[in-house]
Amino acid sequence: xxxxxxxxxxxxxxxxxxxxxxxxxxxxxxxxxxxxxxxxxxxxxxxxxxxxxxxxxxxxxxxxxxxxxxxxxxxxxxxxxxxxxxxxxxxxxxxxxxxxxxxxxxxxxxxxxxxxxxxxxxxxxxxxxxxxxxxxxxxxxxxxxxxxxxxxxxxxxxxxxxxx
Amino acid sequence: xxxxxxxxxxxxxxxxxxxxxxxxxxxxxxxxxxxxxxxxxxxxxxxxxxxxxxxxxxxxxxxxxxxxxxxxxxxxxxxxxxxxxxxxxxxxxxxxxxxxxxxxxxxxxxxxxxxxxxxxxxxxxxxxxxxxxxxxxxxxxxxxxxxxxxxxxxxxxxxxxxxxxxxxxxxxxxxxxxxxxxxxxxxxxxxxxxxxxxxxxxxxxxxxxxxxxxxxxxxxxxxxxxxxxxxxxxxxxxxxxxxxxxxxxxxxxxxxxxxxxxxxxxxxxxxxxxxxxxxxxxxxxxxxxxxxxxxxxxxxxxxxxxxxxxxxxxxxxxxxxxxxxxxxxxxxxxxxxxxxxxxxxxxxxxxxxxxxxxxxxxxxxxxxxxxxxxxxxxxxxxxxxxxxxxxxxxxxxxxxxxxxxxxxxxxxxxxxxxxxxxxxxxxxxxxxxxxxxxxxxxxxxxxxxxxxxxxxxxxxxxxxxxxxxxxxxxxxxxxxxxxxxxxxxxxxxxxxxxxxxxx
Numbered sequence: 081x082x083x084x085x086x087x088x089x090x091x092x093x094x095x096x097x098x099x100x101x102x103x104x105x106x107x108x109x110x111x112x113x114x115x116x117x118x119x120x121x122x123x124x125x126x127x128x129x130x131x132x133x134x135x136x137x138x139x140x141x142x143x144x145x146x147x148x149x150x151x152x153x154x155x156x157x158x159x160x161x162x163x164x165x166x167x168x169x170x171x172x173x174x175x176x177x178x179x180x181x182x183x184x185x186x187x188x189x190x191x192x193x194x195x196x197x198x199x200x201x202x203x204x205x206x207x208x209x210x211x212x213x214x215x216x217x218x219x220x221x222x223x224x225x226x227x228x229x230x231x232x233x234x235x236x237x238x239x240x241x242x243x244x
Numbered sequence: 245x246x247x248x249x250x251x252x253x254x255x256x257x258x259x260x261x262x263x264x265x266x267x268x269x270x271x272x273x274x275x276x277x278x279x280x281x282x283x284x285x286x287x288x289x290x291x292x293x294x295x296x297x298x299x300x301x302x303x304x305x306x307x308x309x310x311x312x313x314x315x316x317x318x319x320x321x322x323x324x325x326x327x328x329x330x331x332x333x334x335x336x337x338x339x340x341x342x343x344x345x346x347x348x349x350x351x352x353x354x355x356x357x358x359x360x361x362x363x364x365x366x367x368x369x370x371x372x373x374x375x376x377x378x379x380x381x382x383x384x385x386x387x388x389x390x391x392x393x394x395x396x397x398x399x400x401x402x403x404x405x406x407x408x409x410x411x412x413x414x415x416x417x418x419x420x421x422x423x424x425x426x427x428x429x430x431x432x433x434x435x436x437x438x439x440x441x442x443x444x445x446x447x448x449x450x451x452x453x454x455x456x457x458x459x460x461x462x463x464x465x466x467x468x469x470x471x472x473x474x475x476x477x478x479x480x481x482x483x484x485x486x487x488x489x490x491x492x493x494x495x496x497x498x499x500x501x502x503x504x505x506x507x508x509x510x511x512x513x514x515x516x517x518x519x520x521x522x523x524x525x526x527x528x529x530x531x532x533x534x535x536x537x538x539x540x541x542x543x544x545x546x547x548x549x550x551x552x553x554x555x556x557x558x559x560x561x562x563x564x565x566x567x568x569x570x571x572x573x574x575x576x577x578x579x580x581x582x583x584x585x586x587x588x589x590x591x592x593x594x595x596x597x598x599x600x601x602x603x604x605x606x607x608x609x610x611x612x613x614x615x616x617x618x619x620x621x622x623x624x625x626x627x628x629x630x631x632x633x634x635x636x637x638x639x640x641x642x643x644x645x646x647x648x649x650x651x652x653x654x655x656x657x658x659x660x661x662x663x664x665x666x667x668x669x670x671x672x673x674x675x676x677x678x679x680x681x682x683x684x685x686x687x688x689x690x691x692x693x694x695x696x697x698x699x700x701x702x703x704x705x706x707x708x709x710x711x712x713x714x715x716x717x718x719x720x721x722x723x724x725x726x727x728x729x730x731x732x733x734x735x736x737x738x739x740x741x742x743x744x745x746x747x
Contacts (some may be wrong), residue, residue: 092675096415103422103437110434117701120434123693131418138411159468163670166467170460170642171663177656182646190639196572197467198635208636216643223297226651229659 093138100131166197181231187213250594254602258610263303270307271611274314275618278334279626280637285315286573287462290454291641293581295650298658301585302600306607308581312574313365313557313608317615318515320550321627324350333553334519336525340538340545347541352487357550358619359487359743360499362612364551367503368510368558369608372565375511376539376594380566383591388702389710391590392695393719395688398569400723402681416672420685421692423448430705439721443657449648450580451652453686456665457672457679458573463638464670485620487543496548501527502551507717509552510559512571517556521549558608565593565601568691573680576687583687621678654711 103124111119173189180188187209195205220226254574257263266362278289289308294302319334324341337357344353402417425644426437427447438444487495502524509520528548529538538545563569568590587597594601619626649662672679701708711717 088675092677096419099422100418106437110429110431110436113705114432116431117705118697119434120429120432121697124422124436127418127421127425129423131415134411134415134418136410136481138415141411156468159315160674163464163467166638167460167464167663167667167670170666174646174656174659174663177646182650186639186643186646189642192637193642194635198633200635208639212639212643220647220651226295226647227654228647229650229656234452 081094087142089142090139093135093142096135097132097139100128100133100135103128103131162197166193167192169197177229177231179231182228183213183217184231245453247377247735250377250598250602251373251606252596252606254606257302257599257603258306258606262300263306263607264610266299266303266307267310267607267611268614270310270311271314271317271618273307273613274311274316275318275615275626276629277311278315278318279629280319280632282459284462284574285312286454286577287458287641288315289574289577289581290451290458291644291648293451293454293577293584294652296581297584297652300602303580304585304612305581305600305604308578309352309561309604309608309709310611312578313554313611314615316365316550316553316557317361317619318626319553320361320546321354323621324353324357324546325627333521333556334550335518336517336521336549337546339525340542342539343539343541344543344546349541349543351485352491352543353546354485354623355485355620356491356495356547358616358623359492360495360502360547360551361554361619362616364503364506365554365557365612365615366609368507368555369605369612370558371507371555372558372561372608373510374607376562376566379562380594383567384595385715386591387713388695389716390719392692392699392710394567394569394590395692395695397536397719397723397726398567398688399684399692400726401569401571402684409676412675412677416677417681417685420687421689422685423453423682424686425693426691430694441657443655448661449649449652449658450584450686452649452658452661453665454577454580454683455645455648456662456667457682458577459641460662461669461673461679464666465673466634467638485623489585491543494542495544497531498524498528498544498547499551501531502548503555506552506555507559508738510556511562511570512559514558516559517553517572520552520556524548524552546685561604565589565604566591568593570687572685573683576680576683580683580687609641657678 107121107124107128110121111165112121112125113119169189169192173185173192176185176188190212191205191209194200194208195202217228221228258267273288273292274285275540278286288311290612292311296308299307316333320337320341323334323337324345327338327342341357383390383394399417402413422437424447426444428435428445435445505524505527506517509523510517525538525545525548529535531539532544534541534542560571560575563571564575565580566590568579570579579589582593587593587600616667644657645662645666649658650656652658669679671677672682684742689699699709700707709716710720
């Protein structure tokens, strides 16, 4: 399990080293020092280099570390899967914003969290989804005047027609 | 403007009906956030930030600050009743608070937490009022090199925000600097790190990153476990919540210790309320006549840390408002909010925006009073919030986050970025990368680069300008000293380990 954490440090360090190297390569395309002082590449070059050095240190430490780190518990993959499942549902809901608008996509997200993630009854899940979506519409769109995404069917735009 | 006339102006601002309302909303929401484990003040402030853009900045600041210090009052409730800290500063309160509740003294534990919070919170505001104006006057002589040094000092605070690994904290800060650097460079009009997307030409809005890293990541992290802990019963009626006269006598030193230590720790950027509460608990135990009883349910063990974490708020606002240095994730978000509203947090803030500064100070006196009233008789009501099912709460947090980001940007691209930063925040938690340094880098990155480039323009590229000016040099030496602290500590630990091995 601890090895898992060390692998995580190794991989996160490697990703950050790659990011740092990319920042350095991008910064080299921009002016470093001009007649008026430092250019656009001055600052990114230095923090890019710092990122490469520090992440290399992290990778080296994860490779060279010996013994068991007792301060860390085992990785709970089932729990991580639940969190990742929630994130995926959020991504789908954001992707749907353009098509079905905020109200429908938020209702679906709420239903998914209640019914699928927390395994509550369908009746409860749909009730919460409906109430949350209508509540958000009334609070933000009607009361606070915040424009919400309406989607291709302009679902939220039906609201003013109902309320007028 | 002297302190008394400033305070008079502050009360005229804070006592406006609308500002009183926002103060109440802030402290009420803060208490709710403090009571609910898993939803911290940074996440709440980040979520609500977009909704404040149409508000009067003084009212908005009063409300957001109310959430900040209100959460510290509420945090003790879950520590005492559930043995789960509502927020990180209330961790120590679990030690004796939960034991008191198990011994049938939940009422006095909750009561003394509210009273200590009120006393120390008020002392903290008094300290803010007395210390901030002279400090701001002292820093009026600052120019670009001094600002650069000051922001370097702010970034050096990452050492104190670092969790288990300084390297990871520094890497998180560098990622923050990178995100801050995205968009069009204002000096040369060069597009940097925009990936060819026109949406990124203006840079990434601070709100998107803050909501993603704190609010979305918090929901994802809380989504992991299925079942929650069991709550101990809450005593009903004010009489059952009030500590006895003997309890109050026992807590005399704890009130003083929590108030003074909390404020001093708060002024030191980066130390934070968790450290303040741990230290005051340690001091309380060290001077106690019965240190062996600590951890079994002694009332001073609740009063000292609860006082310290509330007094720390006033202290933490000193470097934020006078030097523009945030010492924690929450104050970094408050700094971002001030910048978004068009203020320049730093030496000139009190001079240029007295209504904001003094209005905030006065509102904190009023807010502390409101919190005492809210937290003494209404604790049983707030405790009912703990029965709110998580499956009903998390969709609401996600919904507010989406609406918040969309209302700022009117762009679905920004909402998509929110999901990316949400995942980043979650991965950072799982991989032990602290989020505070990233926000610190993000908030200070732009100003740091600008100050450095302006300084070097002043000196025509000569770096010595940063070290030859006395104030700038002193601050840079201080920043270097802060960066060296963990190195010295580590070397000392290695030395001690070697000595122990030899013997």
